Amino acid sequence: MNHGWAKKKALTTHLEICGDYKMKLLIISEGYGRGGGDKVISDLSMHLPSDIETVIAAVKIDRPEDLFPYKGRLLHLPVRPTKFRFLRRTLEINKVIASEKPDIVLTFRRNYNYANILSLGRHKKIVSIHNYDADYFRTKGIRGEINKTLTRVLYNKSDLIIVLTGAMKDDLIKMFGIKPEKIKVIPNPCDIEHIQKLSTEKIEHTFFNTEEPIILNVGRLTRQKGQWHLIRAFNHVRQQLPCKLVIIGHGNLEGYLKRLVKDLGIEDESLFLGWQRNPFKYIDRSTLFVFPSLWEGFGLSLIEAMAIGCPVIASDCKYGPREILGNGEYGRLVPVCDGNFYDAEKPLTKEEEILAGAILELLVNKHVRENYIKMVKERVYEYEIHKVVNKYVDAFNSISGRA
Template sequence: MLSVVDSQKKSPKIKILFFISSLAGGGAERVMVDILRYIDRSRFDPLLVLLYPHADSPYRQYLPEDLRVVVIARKTDGVPAKLMQLARFMKAVRQEKPDVMVSMLTHNNIMALLAGIFFRIKVIPCEHNTLSEVVKTAEGGRMLGLPVAPMVKLLYRFADKIVAVSEGIRTDLIGAFGLEPDKVMTIPNPVDLNRIGHLSLDSAEHPFFRDQNPVVIAMGRLTEQKGFDILLKAFSRVIAAEDARLIIMGEGSQREYLGNIIGELGITDKVSLPGFEKNPYAFLARSNLFVLSSRFEGMPMALLEAMACGLPVIATDCRSGPREILENGQCGVLVPVNDEAALAEAMTGLLKDKRLRTELSEGGKGRVKEFFVKEIVRQYEEIIFGLGLPQNEKWN
């Protein structure tokens, strides 16, 4: 008769290759780290594959110490180097022989699906943005010089399941790319309330927190998608009525452009672009109001994390995510996209109305509990178990 230990040895774990470009500061990267932290290690054997080194990543400290990480870096951004990187990724997949791959972000999903088709490995790509909007951008619209949209329509059909992080993304994938409704599942982004709560207690060193002026805060990549140009123009209207301050945390290609707008508006002494903050939660917890000014999204982690820190929030009613998160405006204020006048009016109104700020703060903290990290990770586990892998029978 087999002992319990012998029986466990006979039950192989499901080997999962998790794949994302990097662990740079971003919502999808945070989701990846949270899944790797909380996935059931008694049933799953995770491996992380990256395309960029993670030594200086702000999220590295949160990875499990025993997690194996494979980095497939390239030296240049030219097409030959990217093709060589794709070949090395394919080689790594062949050598690792995972039971399933879970990838995040469109270009990575395409690479994972190519490897899955070639080596007959099950693949679960995860979409974190409204893809029909992404493919219109210079950064997201092409891969290796080829248009992304046709590749998505062709290759995503070979996915075993597809995770959309909001209902809006799911609808977009089905409607704009012709994917089978039964194949696309919605799993929202997880929020690690315990970690955020702990980190929010740290000190936040910034001169704007030393005086009594209200602080409006935003965070995200400094790109056109995030709409920070509209936020700055709206904020310049706000300070005519309220002597407030604005902090925009993050880095990106529009830093110089946004800096020029700040100078042209004459608000240099009232706006700060401190860059990427390793602990944004300490900044969020000491601010008075959070604003998401995006032109499009997926399921914005910044909005969820601001709510977890107890901030009242204003968000553009963009595709997709904010309306779902804020329950049609019950847990925060929704404003039209690209409407600086409406955004300015909403900010001014909330800064003047302490009762409403408190009401939205309490509503947001209650709402964000529905995105508890362990429950969301369990949903990923259920999808993997539903793939019909041979190992599943050992756990039934």
């Protein structure tokens, strides 16, 4: 599928330079490998201007061949899973801060955000929320009250909070009393030019040698991603229209999903490809990209599918799809499925029926698909990597007094 649209000229990053001074950024995360959050760290390190020195520190680091590319140095944080893990984490973070002497520390994930805020030193503290963590937004019961108090008190002591969507910002203000001026919305970046280049690679798998439409999903095979709802909806669709299903990713639900496919009798029409370093060539060959997540922090794979020009159907989950798709203007939004596990014998739920109907409608209506393809061309550049990195640079300059 070659959509053949011209690439826009990439925006360039910028940084206010004060003499020969080089800003030092320390990024701290639980892990670094090939996850969605790791991709954001990779993109930042690779595209920040040379006037910013980047150091990445992580507790879990994958094998070198499984790492996303990065610029700067990658350090290991020796934090073992013990009863006093939070204390150990905070101590190790203080050690690396004392050693590296960064100007800014940027952390990912709640516990690392807490440790960043509690750390010692004169550095600026930026915390980020890059996923919808139910514990973040739990406000009921004793645990909820403790979490609410911790979040309100600690996060208001940070220099800046980065969130991915406006809806997440609104919830932090409303539910936890976070000061609005503390929060900046910066979406995940998308390297459009690189993705489009990778999408042109040849596919060897014979499953794609077909005239039948292909429905594709990319994501970890976990409860969050809700792929079993897609499988059940797909089974309903293919009874009315010949089509195929491709799922890219790995995870703890792989066995359940494959058993469901077998029990539904759709093994010949379904393909599990596992994790792929280049999923984009498969998206390019697909007719629809379907995103049935139960919750998200953003939904980067939606942007990546749009970068290739593939029409998308997404669940209207927290957070991301509604903002990315402009309230349904740039792709089809469907209700979030209930997240309950079902076997092959159970009838479709109401939400699964709606999902199946949306898939069938877009498969049979070429005009609607082509209209979505045209509309995503402009929309996706809101998330172009240099444009997003510039927002990070502006944030760094602002809190460091260099704006």
